[in-house]
Amino acid sequence: MSFFKKYGFLFPLNNYEQFVTFQIKDVNYIKDNLEALINIFSVQDTDNIDYRTLLDSVLFLLLQKEKVIKINDNTCYKSSNKDLLHNINNANKIRFDDNSNTIQIPRDDGGTVPAFEVKDYLLGGGLNVVIIEEYENLMQDDDYSLSFLKQIVKAYVSKKTTIFSEDECLIIDFLYHFSRRILIIIPEDISLNTLFQEVVYETFTKRENDDLKQALLKISKYLIEKELNHFLSEIKPKYDADTMRPNWKLPSLFSAMYLSLFYLDSNQAMYRVCQNINCNQLFLVSKTNQVKKYCCVYCTNAVSQRRYRQKK
Template sequence: MKYDVLSLSGNIFVFENQQCDCLIDIAHDQRGAEQKSLRLKGTDNIIRYAYMPKEGLVRVNPKTGSVESGNVLAELLAVRCDDLDSMLKFFTNNGFFIPISREVYEKYEIYEVSSIFRRIQYTVEILTLLQAQRKNYMDILSKVCWLIFMNPITLKSVNYNDPLFETCVHSIHNYLSSAANADEDNSVFQQTDPYDPNIGIYRIPDSVRPPYNDIENIEYDMEMSEPEWDGMPGMPAPPSVWDYHSLMFMYKNFIDIPKSDRKVIEFFYHMRKAVGRLEKITLDGRLVFNSSDESVRKNIDDQLKNALLEVAKITVKEEIDYSLYGVTPSYDIESMTPSWTIPNLITGLFFSLFYLRPNMEAYRRCANISCNQYFLVNTTNSKRKYCCPECANAMAQRMLRKRKKEASSQE
C-alpha cells in the first residue's frame, strides 16, 4: 500500500538526511591486536523521512511521497551492537546519525557508535518493560543504570566547530558535581533518637520509605570524614553516583529540589544500602554487584520496586527531552501548516519516540527465531507475534516439521 506521505498533515514531521559511504578502518596496537573503527563520508544523495501515525518513522520517496521502507526505529532496534555489519547496513540504508563531510572520510570509534545504538534501544525497551504485566525489575534496573551512569558520547564532524549531538547527562550528575563543593544544609537538624537518648540522628524526609528515614549522626560524620570512592570502570571519575559518600551527602542535604530529582537520589541511596556496591556496568548493560544476583533480587523490596518504576519513567523523560534540544517549530507558508525543523537523523529517531504512546503502542521482537526484526504493535493486540505473514508461515512450517519428526521417532 502506498501513502502520499508528503500531503499528510497533523502530527506528521518530515526531514532529510544524506546517504553515506561506509568503510571499516583496521589498525593494530603495539601488541598486534586488531582495532576497528568506522570511516564515513556523506554523498549528494538525499534520504527523506516522515512520521506517520500507526506506522512510525518511515523512509519515503521524495518524488512520489510513497513509503519506500517501513518503520526505521524498528530497523534500529534490530541492530546488534556487537555486529559491525549490522550497524553498517543501517547506515547504508539511512545515512549517519549526524551530517558529515562529503569531501573526506570521517573517523568514528565503534564504541561511540554502538553506544548511540544501545542508548536508543534501551530507551525503547524501558518503555516496553514498563507496560508489561509481569515486570522484570532487574532488566529495568540494568537499562536505567546504563543510561544514567555510562560515559556520555559526543558526535562531531570536521565541517562544524561545535558537537552536533551529545547524549544525555542526567540530572543526578548535576547534583553530584555541586555536592563536591556544597556546604552542609542545616535545614535537617540533628535530633535525639526517640528510642535511645544517647544517639543523635538526622531525620530525613523520604518518599521511597515514607514518611522519613533516620541516619545516625555518627555514621554520617564518619562517612563524610572518610569517603569511599568507587572508581567504577566505564563511569566518570570519582566521586561516582554509586559512591556511598556522595549518595549520603546528596540524600541528607539536597531536600528542597524538584520531586523527580529527589526521587532519583532517594532511590539510589536506598539501593546502595540494600544491595551493596555496584562494581561494574558492562558495555552490554549487565550490572555486576559485590553480591550475587540472587541476593540483589531478594533485597529489592516492594518499596524499591515501586520507586524503580518511577525512576525509569524519569530517566526516559530526561533521555528524550535532552535529545530533542535541536528540534524547533516552524510554519510552512506554502502548505499553511505547522512543521518542525529536525537537524539530524538521531534527533528524528528520538522525536519519533516523543510521539510513541506507550499505553497503546509497543515495539515487539518477531517470534520467528530466524528473524531479528521488531514491529510496532497495538498493546491491545497481544496475540500478534510475527512481524509479517512470511515469518508466521515460516514458523508454522518449522513447527509442522518438528511435530512430524517427533511422531516418526515414536513409531
C-alpha cells in the same frame, strides 16, 4: 532509509569531504541511549512489567557520563545534561555539630545513639534516620568500590540544603535505598544489558521492595520527559509548499527516531523484543496483540524450523 539516501549517514554530511571519521563506540553510544529509552517506553501501562529491563535501562540513562560527539570539530550530538549526576558526585560531607535535625535513638542497653533525620521521598515523604557513627565510618573508608556510595549518602543526607527538584530527590533516595538493601552501585560497571547477577533482580522484585519498584516507575517517566525534551529541542516545524502539507526540519536521523517516540501512543502500541534468540530486535506491536512474539515472518519461520528439528 530516505534520510540515508539523502545524507548518507546519521548526520548530514553535505558540509564535509567525501569521507569523515566516526568512531564505532559513538554509534553504539547513540544506539544504546535510544534503546534504553524505548525499553522504558515499552513497560509503561503494562500489567506484567519487566523490572530487569526497566532497572537496567533507568540506571544506564541516569549514571552514564555526559557525552559530546563531534565530526571534524563540529558538534553533531550532545547527550542530555547530567546535572544531577554531577551534583551527586560533588555533594559535600555534612557537619552534624549543633544541627537541628540531629536526634538520639534509644539503644537496647538503655543508652542512646546519635542519628540524623532525613526527609525521604521514597518512603512516602516521611522521615528516615542515618546513624551518624555509620555515616562517619563510611566517609573514612578508603575502599575505592565505595566511592559512589559515599557520594550517594552525602547527597541523601544533605539534599535538604541543596537545590534538588522532587524528582531528583526521589532518584537520590532510590539510589540510596537500592545500595543499602540490595547492592552497591558502581557507575563504571553500568551497561544496558544484564548489569547484575540473577539474585539481584530476584531480590529487587520481592514484595518488601515494592516501594523501590514504584519509585523506579516514577523515575522512568521523569527520564522519558527529560530525554525527549532534550532531543526534540532542535526539531523545527516547517511547511512544505510542494505537498501543501506540514512537515518537520530534522537535524539528524536519530532526532527523527526520537520524534517517532514522541508520537507513540503508549495506550495503543508498544515495543516488544523479538523472541527469536538469534534476533532480539525491538518491534512495534498493538498492545491488544498478545500473540505476536516475532518481528517478522523470517524469525517466525526460523523458530518453527528450530523447534521442528529439536522435536525430530
